[in-house]
Amino acid sequence: MEHSGKIKKDAMILCDHVSKSFVNGNETAEVLKDITLSVEENEFVVILGPGQCGKTTLVNILAGLERASGGEVTVNGKKVTDPEPERGVVYQKTALFPWLTVEGNVGFGPKMAGVPKKERKERTKHYIELVGLSGFEKSYPIKLSGGMRQRVGIARAYCNNPSVLLMDEPFGHLDAQTRYLMQEEVERIWSQDKRTVIFVTNNIEEAVYLADRIVLLSNCPTTVRNEFKIDLQRPRDNMSSEFLRLREEIGRHVEMTR
Amino acid sequence: MRKKIRFQNTKAETAVYFCASLTGLLLIWYLAVRYTNLNKVMPSPFEVFAFVGSSFVKNIGSRILPFHILASLKRVFVGYFLACIIGIPLGIIMGCSRTGKAVIKPIFELLRPIPGLAWIPLAILWFGIGESSKYFIICVSAIVSIILNSYSGASQVDPILTGAAKMLGARPIQIFFYITLPSSVPQIFAGLQVGLSSSWMAVIAAEMIRASEGAGWIITTGMESGNTVQILSGMISIGLVGLLLASLLRLMERGLCAWNIQGK
Numbered sequence: 001m002e003h004s005g006k007i008k009k010d011a012m013i014l015c016d017h018v019s020k021s022f023v024n025g026n027e028t029a030e031v032l033k034d035i036t037l038s039v040e041e042n043e044f045v046v047i048l049g050p051g052q053c054g055k056t057t058l059v060n061i062l063a064g065l066e067r068a069s070g071g072e073v074t075v076n077g078k079k080v081t082d083p084e085p086e087r088g089v090v091y092q093k094t095a096l097f098p099w100l101t102v103e104g105n106v107g108f109g110p111k112m113a114g115v116p117k118k119e120r121k122e123r124t125k126h127y128i129e130l131v132g133l134s135g136f137e138k139s140y141p142i143k144l145s146g147g148m149r150q151r152v153g154i155a156r157a158y159c160n161n162p163s164v165l166l167m168d169e170p171f172g173h174l175d176a177q178t179r180y181l182m183q184e185e186v187e188r189i190w191s192q193d194k195r196t197v198i199f200v201t202n203n204i205e206e207a208v209y210l211a212d213r214i215v216l217l218s219n220c221p222t223t224v225r226n227e228f229k230i231d232l233q234r235p236r237d238n239m240s241s242e243f244l245r246l247r248e249e250i251g252r253h254v255e256m257t258r
Numbered sequence: 259m260r261k262k263i264r265f266q267n268t269k270a271e272t273a274v275y276f277c278a279s280l281t282g283l284l285l286i287w288y289l290a291v292r293y294t295n296l297n298k299v300m301p302s303p304f305e306v307f308a309f310v311g312s313s314f315v316k317n318i319g320s321r322i323l324p325f326h327i328l329a330s331l332k333r334v335f336v337g338y339f340l341a342c343i344i345g346i347p348l349g350i351i352m353g354c355s356r357t358g359k360a361v362i363k364p365i366f367e368l369l370r371p372i373p374g375l376a377w378i379p380l381a382i383l384w385f386g387i388g389e390s391s392k393y394f395i396i397c398v399s400a401i402v403s404i405i406l407n408s409y410s411g412a413s414q415v416d417p418i419l420t421g422a423a424k425m426l427g428a429r430p431i432q433i434f435f436y437i438t439l440p441s442s443v444p445q446i447f448a449g450l451q452v453g454l455s456s457s458w459m460a461v462i463a464a465e466m467i468r469a470s471e472g473a474g475w476i477i478t479t480g481m482e483s484g485n486t487v488q489i490l491s492g493m494i495s496i497g498l499v500g501l502l503l504a505s506l507l508r509l510m511e512r513g514l515c516a517w518n519i520q521g522k
Binding site for chain 2: 063064065082083084085087088089091093095097098099100108109112113140141142156160
């Protein structure tokens with residue numbers, strides 16, 4: 001199950017020896033060190049890493065919102081330099097536009113791309129339905145609960161029809177109960193409408209529940225420590241003995257990264 | 259359900275306190291004038307309200323009270339409108355563009371501490387004593403807080419939201435219209451609110467210098483003829499109209515920024 005990070009040069013996403021340092025006065029903080037990983041099309045990869053170890057920086061580099069100090073990221077053979085709608089992001093703090101309704105948020109990407117109103121409306125409706133928010137089309141984000149806001153965030157990313165979804169600890173701020181529910185939802189939505197997903201979390205159980213493959217990161221400066229292929233049948237039962245065994249084993253590796 | 263009832267209660271409570279505090283003020287005023295020597299310099303509230311009432315049909319100077327107020331309002335609207343169409347774009351340019359900020363901010367910081375009323379002498383020399391100088395004074399009085407708030411609104415746009423818009427494919431011009439502008443609306447409104455009360459104050463000052471009608475004129479002529487009833491009537495009308503203007507703007511804000519109001 002454990003396998004060393006062998007890179008396939010023809011993978012959809014290729015993160016090739018990426019490093020990132022921040023210079024602050026005379027001090028240089030190395031956040032990412034020589035990160036190499038690849039992701040296949042429609043694969044669900046979970047990046048698992050402890051606390052404040054630069055996971056968000058890695059997501060921002062994959063998204064094109066930040067530049068790597070060294071190495072490069074390519075998606076479908078094309079180098080990532082700027083934000084582009086082919087990569088959708090679901091944020092930890094939802095980052096919904098508070099002045100737009102659920103409908104307005106979900107339809108934002110298509111609107112920017114100039115999709116005709118009728119088609120936009122249909123697409124928006126479809127994705128609001130997919131995330132289970134029908135009836136809340138006209139609500140403003142301020143009136144929604146944390147879990148509902150994350151659903152809007154997911155629908156907004158999906159509605160723009162990206163080939164890659166980057167999810168940066170999307171459930172970090174939710175209570176435990178809602179978190180379980182949202183994990184099931186993400187699994188369901190992804191099974192219905194497959195995309196290539198890179199999902200970042202610090203929660204081992206969440207990682208084992210969702211991932212085709214887990215990439216375990218070390219602490220600062222962050223680098224790839226290990227990879228685990230998860231071959232359990234979906235949807236997974238997080239009480240099954242196989243699930244618990246995997247969780248424990250990966251947990252032991254996480255311990256070692258501290 | 260329960261929440262709604264509570265909400266109505268607080269609203270009713272506020273209204274009761276509002277009336278009680280105003281009645282209290284009038285009562286103290288009345289008693290003070292009735293039983294102390296204050297009556298040598300102050301009329302009683304009844305005299306003032308009687309004067310306000312009668313001036314709806316009887317001229318003060320050349321016209322009735324509502325027309326005086328309309329004359330002042332017209333000046334405010336012209337000056338304030340100018341301040342808005344100059345101030346909002348200037349503030350937003352300062353907030354969005356680093357070059358814009360570098361060019362405009364030093365000038366603005368230098369002019370900002372000068373009160374609008376300090377411009378009166380220059381205004382009179384430049385524009386004479388007619389209406390234009392009043393518009394100018396009102397405009398410079400209102401513009402400072404309008405620029406300042408538009409600037410801080412446009413410069414404090416959450417970078418995560420801008421990033422999210424970029425990821426969804428928004429181009430810079432779209433980010434400006436769909437993210438920067440709507441996200442600064444509440445701040446801009448705060449500036450408009452302060453600017454409106456500044457311009458209402460400025461019109462009174464401008465009219466006290468030279469005018470033949472207006473709420474400020476009522477006060478000054480009252481002073482010249484030693485008529486305290488007329489002075490207080492003018493002052494009360496100014497207070498009421500100012501309150502009305504602020505409430506109107508607040509209603510407009512509530513409509514435009516519904517997304518920003520919790521639980522509405």
